[in-house]
Amino acid sequence: MATPKKTVAKESGQEKAGSPPEFSREQELKALRDMLLIRRFEEKAGQLYGMGAIGGFCHLYIGQEAVVVGMQMALKQGDEVITGYRDHGHMLACGMESRGVMAELTGRRGGYSRGKGGSMHMFSKEKHFYGGHGIVGAQVSLGTGLAFANRYRGNDNVSVTYFGDGAANQGQVYESFNMAELWKLPVIYVIENNRYAMGTSVSRASAQQDFSKRGVSFNIPGKQVDGMDVRAVKAAADEATAWCRGGNGPIILEMQTYRYRGHSMSDPAKYRTREEVEKVRHDQDPIEQVRNRLLADGVSEQDLKAIDAEVREIVNEAADFAQHDPEPDAAELYTDIYR
Amino acid sequence: MPIQVLMPALSPTMEKGNLAKWLKKEGETIKSGDVIAEIETDKATMEVEATDEGTLGKILIPEGTADVLVNTPIATILADGESAADLAKVPAAPAPKAAEAKGDAKAEAPQPAAKVPAAPVSEALPDPEIPAGTEMVTQTIREALRDAMAEEMRRDGDVFIMGEEVAEYQGAYKVTQGLLQEFGARRVIDTPITEHGFAGVGVGAAMAGLKPIVEFMTWNFAMQAIDQIINSAAKTLYMSGGQMGCSIVFRGPNGAARASPPSTARTTPPGTRRCRA
Numbered sequence: 001m002a003t004p005k006k007t008v009a010k011e012s013g014q015e016k017a018g019s020p021p022e023f024s025r026e027q028e029l030k031a032l033r034d035m036l037l038i039r040r041f042e043e044k045a046g047q048l049y050g051m052g053a054i055g056g057f058c059h060l061y062i063g064q065e066a067v068v069v070g071m072q073m074a075l076k077q078g079d080e081v082i083t084g085y086r087d088h089g090h091m092l093a094c095g096m097e098s099r100g101v102m103a104e105l106t107g108r109r110g111g112y113s114r115g116k117g118g119s120m121h122m123f124s125k126e127k128h129f130y131g132g133h134g135i136v137g138a139q140v141s142l143g144t145g146l147a148f149a150n151r152y153r154g155n156d157n158v159s160v161t162y163f164g165d166g167a168a169n170q171g172q173v174y175e176s177f178n179m180a181e182l183w184k185l186p187v188i189y190v191i192e193n194n195r196y197a198m199g200t201s202v203s204r205a206s207a208q209q210d211f212s213k214r215g216v217s218f219n220i221p222g223k224q225v226d227g228m229d230v231r232a233v234k235a236a237a238d239e240a241t242a243w244c245r246g247g248n249g250p251i252i253l254e255m256q257t258y259r260y261r262g263h264s265m266s267d268p269a270k271y272r273t274r275e276e277v278e279k280v281r282h283d284q285d286p287i288e289q290v291r292n293r294l295l296a297d298g299v300s301e302q303d304l305k306a307i308d309a310e311v312r313e314i315v316n317e318a319a320d321f322a323q324h325d326p327e328p329d330a331a332e333l334y335t336d337i338y339r
Numbered sequence: 340m341p342i343q344v345l346m347p348a349l350s351p352t353m354e355k356g357n358l359a360k361w362l363k364k365e366g367e368t369i370k371s372g373d374v375i376a377e378i379e380t381d382k383a384t385m386e387v388e389a390t391d392e393g394t395l396g397k398i399l400i401p402e403g404t405a406d407v408l409v410n411t412p413i414a415t416i417l418a419d420g421e422s423a424a425d426l427a428k429v430p431a432a433p434a435p436k437a438a439e440a441k442g443d444a445k446a447e448a449p450q451p452a453a454k455v456p457a458a459p460v461s462e463a464l465p466d467p468e469i470p471a472g473t474e475m476v477t478q479t480i481r482e483a484l485r486d487a488m489a490e491e492m493r494r495d496g497d498v499f500i501m502g503e504e505v506a507e508y509q510g511a512y513k514v515t516q517g518l519l520q521e522f523g524a525r526r527v528i529d530t531p532i533t534e535h536g537f538a539g540v541g542v543g544a545a546m547a548g549l550k551p552i553v554e555f556m557t558w559n560f561a562m563q564a565i566d567q568i569i570n571s572a573a574k575t576l577y578m579s580g581g582q583m584g585c586s587i588v589f590r591g592p593n594g595a596a597r598a599s600p601p602s603t604a605r606t607t608p609p610g611t612r613r614c615r616a
């Protein structure tokens with residue numbers, strides 16, 4: 001393993017991004033399309049839930065799209081991704097198919113887990129997506145284990161381990177931080193700080209609200225990132241991947257983001273005002289930011305509409321498939337228990 | 340064609356709700372994400388967000404209407420370029436029928452009284468797994484456990500062992516004696532006292548294809564990690580539709596011991612196998 005090169009500022013929270021590096025037009029268009037796909041997919045999922053086509057838990061990612069899309073733009077083949085239950089966006093960003101994800105939401109055979117996992121439990125070895133985990137914080141140790149496997153094998157892949165501001169208070173997070181730094185594991189801990197864990201705001205749950213400092217006692221560097229600006233996310237992700245691939249061990253990125261919808265579908269969201277949501281949506285929306293830059297750069301409204309239409313087409317096709325694909329056979333209850 | 344907005348279900352059990360308030364008027368522009376109405380159930384008031392763009396064509400259910408069935412069309416949205424004249428094109432959607440009565444009216448067929456099972460006869464049988472004529476050696480259980488692990492580690496480079504005091508200390512109960520010397524620190528790994536964390540690390544490594552042996556100093560401590568053992572290790576093969584299995588051994592001493600806490604685990608969760616020695 002290479003000798004650690006300390007290239008990232010050690011002072012946690014100090015490196016708040018000024019103006020992030022510009023994207024090329026191709027990058028802007030890619031970011032726009034990928035974020036739109038997630039948004040339209042989630043809107044459709046919400047709608048299908050409303051029609052009773054999706055049951056159980058369903059946590060939407062609307063508002064947070066820039067985080068996964070910006071991170072993914074910095075990854076390379078073989079880098080692993082793992083997250084909690086708010087996972088649809090992560091899967092789409094990893095390149096998993098809309099129809100397979102949607103069909104899992106409706107519990108059909110064509111779903112990624114053949115209808116047996118649901119919204120919170122989907123996986124793709126092919127796309128290096130390791131779930132989809134329902135237990136708050138569990139994915140943090142698992143993601144550290146993925147990084148352990150990378151180091152064990154001596155490859156230069158990085159594990160991108162996402163978790164929420166609420167999950168950041170779980171004990172196993174700190175057990176994992178300790179081992180990750182002790183063993184210099186290549187893991188990027190992406191804390192998606194969307195300001196709430198269910199109905200509990202960060203200020204009501206966290207003594208240290210600067211999540212980039214959560215690694216300080218383990219000597220893990222951290223950085224706060226504007227998680228609503230896909231360019232800032234990509235720039236931070238570039239630095240973080242270089243840090244990990246350089247053999248320097250783990251790094252923390254606190255993504256400051258926001259979820260527009262309720263925690264899950266049945267959350268009346270009484271813990272915050274409509275004005276608060278509207279303000280973020282109006283001032284900071286990750287998709288609008290890119291749209292506005294593209295329009296200012298001379299891309300026509302028509303071209304942008306065409307992207308939206310293409311994305312809606314994919315999502316509608318997925319929804320159609322997800323409602324017509326057959327349900328799993330009852331005998332499936334007894335399969336996949338033992339190998 | 341104009342798009343219909345349906346009365347949404349806010350939970351899997353919701354069958355109807357009240358249309359409390361319209362927040363958009365007919366003719367107003369709508370973007371996806373805009374809150375267009377508020378609906379109430381006995382449990383909560385919730386917002387209905389538009390998922391389509393256009394203008395609000397017609398409000399089909401006026402505000403203040405109580406007991407609107409889920410999936411009833413409540414409004415239509417006109418896409419760009421459509422006008423009120425297009426509203427006529429919307430097929431008259433049949434109002435959903437009142438939810439069919441839940442529960443099955445059919446009386447359950449009476450079950451024949453279960454036969455009283457005969458008391459089991461216990462008899463010591465020769466173990467069919469052991470081929471006749473096998474030469475037996477005498478050794479302690481801890482030596483047998485250690486030899487079995489060492490055999491696997493020699494056979495397969497992906498097998499490693501981790502746990503508290505398994506390496507330098509040679510095992511809290513000496514089960515891993517000599518393994519560090521033979522296999523080195525890469526494969527015999529001392530962990531901090533962090534059961535929940537290292538069990539998860541083990542499962543994650545196993546999901547990535549390694550074959551960890553995770554030792555708990557006693558099985559009582561494994562309960563710190565029972566979440567990873569059941570929710571992550573045991574159930575994921577099923578919930579991933581068979582893709583994401585995990586070959587992992589959790590081991591540790593369990594059972595009654597003098598002056599020690601009661602042993603904790605007596606059941607075998609689905610997806611795991613229990614071995615006893």
Ligand SMILES: Cc1ncc(C[n+]2csc(CCOP(=O)(O)OP(=O)(O)O)c2C)c(N)n1
Nearest residue numbers: 086134135136164165166167194196197198
């Ligand atoms: C161990 C555990 N405790 C509680 C829950 C219930 N729960 C599910 S999500 C959640 C809030 C987590 O919030 P955060 O980590 O901020 O993620 P977000 O939902 O904001 O994405 C809670 C308490 C759970 N799933 N697992």
Ligand SMILES: [Mg+2]
Nearest residue numbers: 164165196197
């Ligand atoms: Mg949160």
